[in-house]
Amino acid sequence: MKRYMVWWGALFFLVMFTSLYLMLETVTSPNTGSLARSEAMEGMEAKIHMIEQDLNKNKELIADIKNWVGLLAKGDDNALGHLVKLVNEKSGDVVAVPKKDDLVKDQAQKPVAVPEALKQDSAARETAKPGEIYEVSPGEKVTVSGSMCSLSSSKGANADIDMHQVVDTLPFDNPDGGAWKQGWDVKYDPSEVSTKKLKIFVVPHSHCDPGWIKTYMDYYRQQTRNIFENMLPKMEEDSRRKFIFAEISYFSLWWDELDAMRRDRVKKLIDGGRLEIVTGGWVMPDEANTHYFAIIDQLLEGHQWLNGTLGVRPKSGWAVDPFGYSSTMAYLLKRMGFENMLIQRVHYSMKKYLSRQQSLEFMWRQQWGESF
Numbered sequence: 001m002k003r004y005m006v007w008w009g010a011l012f013f014l015v016m017f018t019s020l021y022l023m024l025e026t027v028t029s030p031n032t033g034s035l036a037r038s039e040a041m042e043g044m045e046a047k048i049h050m051i052e053q054d055l056n057k058n059k060e061l062i063a064d065i066k067n068w069v070g071l072l073a074k075g076d077d078n079a080l081g082h083l084v085k086l087v088n089e090k091s092g093d094v095v096a097v098p099k100k101d102d103l104v105k106d107q108a109q110k111p112v113a114v115p116e117a118l119k120q121d122s123a124a125r126e127t128a129k130p131g132e133i134y135e136v137s138p139g140e141k142v143t144v145s146g147s148m149c150s151l152s153s154s155k156g157a158n159a160d161i162d163m164h165q166v167v168d169t170l171p172f173d174n175p176d177g178g179a180w181k182q183g184w185d186v187k188y189d190p191s192e193v194s195t196k197k198l199k200i201f202v203v204p205h206s207h208c209d210p211g212w213i214k215t216y217m218d219y220y221r222q223q224t225r226n227i228f229e230n231m232l233p234k235m236e237e238d239s240r241r242k243f244i245f246a247e248i249s250y251f252s253l254w255w256d257e258l259d260a261m262r263r264d265r266v267k268k269l270i271d272g273g274r275l276e277i278v279t280g281g282w283v284m285p286d287e288a289n290t291h292y293f294a295i296i297d298q299l300l301e302g303h304q305w306l307n308g309t310l311g312v313r314p315k316s317g318w319a320v321d322p323f324g325y326s327s328t329m330a331y332l333l334k335r336m337g338f339e340n341m342l343i344q345r346v347h348y349s350m351k352k353y354l355s356r357q358q359s360l361e362f363m364w365r366q367q368w369g370e371s372f
């Protein structure tokens with residue numbers, strides 16, 4: 001009695017497991033949202049049909065089992081042999097659950113979408129052709145898709161300094177010491193100073209973040225507004241004083257508050273070239289993560305305000321706070337008629353390198369194209 005109860009239990013479990021697995025597979029199969037609704041319905045119908053078939057199969061199986069178990073209970077010794085045979089045959093129908101190791105192996109064999117432009121080193125970038133396979137690191141190969149930007153395979157501008165190469169050679173060691181924390185000892189010969197004076201440019205400026213740790217309006221009420229309010233009388237006190245400002249989101253906010261008389265005073269400073277708008281975008285944009293469309297969009301916003309309100313067209317870019325810079329910004333500003341730009345937040349190792357080469361002033365060329 002006990003023996004065939006165990007068999008009965010085991011087989012019942014097997015059948016239930018098979019049904020549950022098939023049902024779960026149906027429910028969790030990925031829903032391709034892009035498929036037309038009718039196609040999805042057809043797929044659903046097919047699945048339901050499959051479940052029906054499986055259920056019928058299971059019904060037959062259970063009937064068989066019942067039959068043999070019945071015979072076994074009646075003392076038919078052959079019944080046990082038949083039951084064993086049935087289990088061995090039918091267990092082949094059970095869908096094997098993939099083991100975790102198999103899944104991992106499967107993943108590894110699947111082609112991984114590699115962002116080609118990011119994966120290539122600078123040498124490959126210069127020569128990459130669609131369809132060819134490049135080994136980007138030992139054992140790692142990528143194919144350049146036909147849809148890759150064709151400019152990325154151009155040879156690039158001739159430049160005295162190729163930053164791709166420079167970055168590979170810089171130690172980025174951050175030594176602690178010296179006038180610059182990174183170990184740059186500032187020395188000069190006093191006798192040289194008396195004959196050839198060092199020209200130092202002091203640029204009074206303010207950089208105001210419309211979005212950082214305070215809200216746009218909190219910054220304005222607590223800080224930015226005061227900067228503007230102090231700037232105006234202080235500039236008027238001494239005609240040698242100059243000031244630059246970049247973020248039009250704030251400048252326009254202040255301007256909107258001014259009465260006609262104070263607007264005239266500001267206009268006078270601007271027309272006299274003492275108050276200069278630099279870059280003149282709505283913000284000082286991030287350049288590392290932003291799409292160029294967004295950069296252009298906020299520049300348009302600021303420049304349209306400047307042209308429409310003050311008749312001002314900025315000539316110099318001023319980017320003292322973005323965490324990382326893009327040569328695309330240099331390209332965009334040049335195309336907008338800018339004549340100069342300044343960047344600041346560059347790694348000390350890089351500044352040191354350029355300083356030693358006396359190349360802190362440079363024309364920034366893009367990897368692609370020859371014209372700028």
Ligand SMILES: *[C@@H]1O[C@H](CO)[C@@H](O)[C@H](O)[C@H]1NC(C)=O
Pocket residue numbers: 304307308
């Ligand atoms: C700049 O403003 C002037 C005067 O209002 C206008 O004629 C001109 O079209 C504007 N330029 C641009 C690029 O919007």
